[in-house]
Amino acid sequence: MAGAAVYAGIRVYQQKSRSAVTKRLHGEAHLPKSPSILTQLKENTQQISQQVVDTLAGRERQQYAAAMDSAADAAPVSAEEQQANLYAGVAFASLGASIAGHVLYPPLALLSIPGLIYTAYPFVKTGYDDLRVKRKVTATTLDLISIPTVTLMGNFMAASLAVSLLSLSQAVLKRTEDRSMQSMLDILGEQPATIWVLVDDAEVEIPFADLKAGDILVITAGQMVLADGVIVSGAASIDQRMLTGESQPAEKSAGDEVFAASLLLAGRLLVEVKRAGKATIAAKIADILVKTADYKQTFALRSQVLSDRWSLPTLAAAGAALPFAGVGGSMAVLLSSLGYNLRIIGPLSMLNFLRLAACGGILVKEARALDVLPTIDTVVFDKTGTLTLEQPEVWQIHTYADWTADEILCYAAAAESRQSHPIARAIMAAAHARALIIPPIADARYEVGYGLKVTLDGKTISIGSERFMGMEGVPLPSTLDNLQNTAHVRGHSLVFVSIDGIVAGAIELVPAVRPEARQTIAALAARGLTLYIISGDQEQPTRHLAEMLGIQHYFANVLPEHKATLLRQLQQDGRCVCFVGDGINDAIALKQADLSVSLRGASTIATDTAQIILMDASLDQFAELFNLADAYNGNMRTNYLISMVPGMVVIGGVFMLHFGVISSIMLYNLGLVIGVVNAMSPLLRLRQQSVSPASGTENRPREDRAELSVTEESIKERP
Numbered sequence: 001m002a003g004a005a006v007y008a009g010i011r012v013y014q015q016k017s018r019s020a021v022t023k024r025l026h027g028e029a030h031l032p033k034s035p036s037i038l039t040q041l042k043e044n045t046q047q048i049s050q051q052v053v054d055t056l057a058g059r060e061r062q063q064y065a066a067a068m069d070s071a072a073d074a075a076p077v078s079a080e081e082q083q084a085n086l087y088a089g090v091a092f093a094s095l096g097a098s099i100a101g102h103v104l105y106p107p108l109a110l111l112s113i114p115g116l117i118y119t120a121y122p123f124v125k126t127g128y129d130d131l132r133v134k135r136k137v138t139a140t141t142l143d144l145i146s147i148p149t150v151t152l153m154g155n156f157m158a159a160s161l162a163v164s165l166l167s168l169s170q171a172v173l174k175r176t177e178d179r180s181m182q183s184m185l186d187i188l189g190e191q192p193a194t195i196w197v198l199v200d201d202a203e204v205e206i207p208f209a210d211l212k213a214g215d216i217l218v219i220t221a222g223q224m225v226l227a228d229g230v231i232v233s234g235a236a237s238i239d240q241r242m243l244t245g246e247s248q249p250a251e252k253s254a255g256d257e258v259f260a261a262s263l264l265l266a267g268r269l270l271v272e273v274k275r276a277g278k279a280t281i282a283a284k285i286a287d288i289l290v291k292t293a294d295y296k297q298t299f300a301l302r303s304q305v306l307s308d309r310w311s312l313p314t315l316a317a318a319g320a321a322l323p324f325a326g327v328g329g330s331m332a333v334l335l336s337s338l339g340y341n342l343r344i345i346g347p348l349s350m351l352n353f354l355r356l357a358a359c360g361g362i363l364v365k366e367a368r369a370l371d372v373l374p375t376i377d378t379v380v381f382d383k384t385g386t387l388t389l390e391q392p393e394v395w396q397i398h399t400y401a402d403w404t405a406d407e408i409l410c411y412a413a414a415a416e417s418r419q420s421h422p423i424a425r426a427i428m429a430a431a432h433a434r435a436l437i438i439p440p441i442a443d444a445r446y447e448v449g450y451g452l453k454v455t456l457d458g459k460t461i462s463i464g465s466e467r468f469m470g471m472e473g474v475p476l477p478s479t480l481d482n483l484q485n486t487a488h489v490r491g492h493s494l495v496f497v498s499i500d501g502i503v504a505g506a507i508e509l510v511p512a513v514r515p516e517a518r519q520t521i522a523a524l525a526a527r528g529l530t531l532y533i534i535s536g537d538q539e540q541p542t543r544h545l546a547e548m549l550g551i552q553h554y555f556a557n558v559l560p561e562h563k564a565t566l567l568r569q570l571q572q573d574g575r576c577v578c579f580v581g582d583g584i585n586d587a588i589a590l591k592q593a594d595l596s597v598s599l600r601g602a603s604t605i606a607t608d609t610a611q612i613i614l615m616d617a618s619l620d621q622f623a624e625l626f627n628l629a630d631a632y633n634g635n636m637r638t639n640y641l642i643s644m645v646p647g648m649v650v651i652g653g654v655f656m657l658h659f660g661v662i663s664s665i666m667l668y669n670l671g672l673v674i675g676v677v678n679a680m681s682p683l684l685r686l687r688q689q690s691v692s693p694a695s696g697t698e699n700r701p702r703e704d705r706a707e708l709s710v711t712e713e714s715i716k717e718r719p
C-alpha cells in the first residue's frame with residue numbers, strides 16, 4: 001500500500017516534469033514566467049501529498065468524491081490543506097534522509113535535521129500554546145518535550161518517523177474534510193445576466209440584479225423561477241423537487257405562490273415578485289446553512305481526545321520517576337507516550353475505513369463522521385424522497401357508469417404511453433402488470449401540465465387532474481368529487497379519466513415506499529435505535545407510513561424551517577441524532593444533525609450538506625453503515641490497547657527493571673509498527689468484496705432502480 005502511494009506520487013512528479021519539457025520543446029516556455037525552484041518544489045510536494053492520501057483512501061472513494069463534489073473540487077485547496085501537505089512532504093523527505101544515514105552512511109542523517117526542525121515546529125508550538133496559554137497538558141505538550149529530546153540524543157530516525165506519521169495524519173484529516181460549500185452560497189445555480197419583466201403591458205429586459213419586490217416577472221417553460229412571488233396571470237406545471245423534495249410537479253395558476261429554485265416545466269407565467277435575491281426562501285436557507293453551528297467542524301477526533309487524556313498521567317509518572325530512576329528513567333517514562341500513538345494510527349484506521357465504505361457504495365465525505373457513527377442512538381427520516389420513491393404506484397381504480405377498471409387503465413396507459421414523468425410510469429407499470437394491450441393513439445395534446453387529451457378508436461380521451469377536467473368542461477359526479485377530498489387527507493392523488501366528455505373513473509395513486517425500506521428499518525430497530533419520520537404531509541398518511549414500516553414515532557405537518565428545530569429538541573433531550581434527507585428543505589436539518597446522510601440523486605445542496613452519501617441512491621447500504629461503525633469501533637479499541645500496553649511495560653520496566661531511554665524508544669516504535677499493521681487491517685476485507693463498485697450498481701441511473709413490480713393485488717379494486 002505504501003509502495004503504491006509513493007509510486008503514485010512519483011508518477012505525478014514525472015508527469016509535471018514531462019509537461020514542462022514538452023512546453024520548452026514547443027517554444028512555450030517563454031510565455032509564462034518560470035516559477036522559482038522553491039515554488040516548483042512546493043507545487044510538486046502538494047500534488048504528491050494529495051495523490052498519496054487519495055491513493056491510500058482508494059480509487060473508489062476518489063471517484064465518488066469527484067462525482068458528488070464537483071463544486072468542491074473546482075474550488076481552490078485551502079491554505080490549511082496546502083500547509084499540511086507541505087509539512088507531510090518535507091517530513092517524509094527528512095525521514096528518507098535519516099534512514100539513508102542509518103543504513104548507508106551516518107553523516108547523511110544530518111541532512112534530515114533542517115526538515116525535521118521545520119516540520120516539528122508546529123507540533124512543538126502547539127504544545128507550548130496548550131501549556132502556556134490554555135493551561136492544560138495535551139499530547140502536543142509531550143511533543144514539546146519528547147521531539148526535541150530525541151533529536152538532541154541523535155536518534156534522528158525515531159524523531160523523523162514520529163513527525164512524518166503525525167504530519168501524514170494531519171494531511172489525511174485536511175484532505176478528507178468536506179469543502180463543498182459553493183452550492184450552498186449559490187443555491188440558485190448560475191444566475192442569468194438579464195431577465196424579462198412586464199412594464200406598462202410591454203416585456204422589458206432588465207439586469208437580474210435590478211429585480212425587486214413588486215416587479216412582474218415573465219417566466220416561460222424551461223426557465224428557473226428566480227424569485228418568490230404570486231402568479232397574477234397564466235397557468236403552469238412546476239417542478240419544485242429541488243426545494244421540497246416532492247417529485248410530482250405542482251399545478252399552479254393565478255393566485256398561487258411560486259418559489260425561487262423551482263423549474264417551470266410547461267406553460268407561461270406572470271409573477272408578482274414578493275421576495276428577490278437574498279430575501280427568497282431558498283437564499284435564506286443558504287444563509288442559515290452558513291451561519292448554523294457546524295457539529296462536523298467542532299467535533300474532536302476520538303483518537304485526539306484519548307491521547308490528550310493520558311498526557312497528564314504520563315507527565316506525572318515521569319516526574320515521579322525522577323527521584324527513583326534519575327533523569328534517564330524519567331525521560332524513558334516520558335517517551336513511553338501512553339496513548340500517544342493513537343494520534344498516528346487513529347487517522348490511518350479512519351482512512352482505511354473510508355476506503356472500505358467506498359467499496360461498499362458509501363461515500364463518507366467527512367472523516368470525523370466515523371467517530372460520530374457509534375454514538376448515534378436516534379435516526380430521523382425525511383418522508384418524501386427518502387422513504388418513498390419518485391414514482392408512485394396505483395393503489396385503487398375507481399369506476400363510474402358502466403366502465404371497468406381494465407378499460408379505464410387501458411385508456412389512461414394509452415394516453416400516457418409517450419410520457420416519461422413519474423405518474424405516467426406508474427400507470428404504465430400497472431397496465432403491464434395486468435397484461436393489458438395498449439392501443440396506439442392517433443394524436444395527443446398536452447395542456448400545460450394538468451392533463452392530456454388524445455384520440456383513440458374515434459373517442460376523445462382526457463386524463464388529468466380535477467382542474468383539467470374543469471378546463472375541459474367535464475363535470476365530476478358527486479361520488480368522485482367527494483373522493484378527491486378523501487384522497488387528499490390520505491396523502492394520495494387522483495388522476496381522472498373522461499371519455500367523450502363524460503367521466504369514466506379515476507386512478508388513485510399512492511406514494512410508493514422504497515422496497516428496501518422495511519428491511520432497513522427492521523435492521524435499525526434490531527440495533528435498538530429510536531426511529532422517527534418527519535414529514536410535511538398530514539398526520540394520517542404519515543402515521544400510516546410509520547405503522548407500515550414499524551416506526552413508532554413521527555412528526556407530521558412540519559414546515560421545512562421547523563425540521564431543524566425538532567432535531568435540536570431531540571438533541572437537547574440528550575439524543576445523538578442522524579438525519580436522512582434529500583431536498584433543499586432538508587438542508588438545515590442535515591446540518592443541525594450530529595450525523596447527516598443523503599442519497600445520490602438527491603438535490604445538490606442536500607448531497608453537499610450531508611456528511612455521508614449512499615451512492616446507489618437507495619437505503620440498501622444504510623444499515624451496513626452501522627455495521628461498518630461497529631467494525632471501526634472495534635479497530636479503534638484495539639488501537640487503544642496497542643497504544644497503551646507498550647507504555648505500561650516501559651513505566652513498569654523503569655521502576656522495576658531500570659529501563660532507559662533506548663528501551664523506551666524501542667518499545668514505542670514496536671508498538672507503533674503493530675498499531676500501523678492493525679490500522680491497515682481493514683484492507684483485508686476488500687478481498688472479500690464479491691462485487692467491486694466499478695462493476696456494481698452504484699452508477700446506474702436512479703430511475704432504473706425506482707421501477708417497482710406492480711402486482712394485481714396492489715391495484716385491486718377496493719369497495
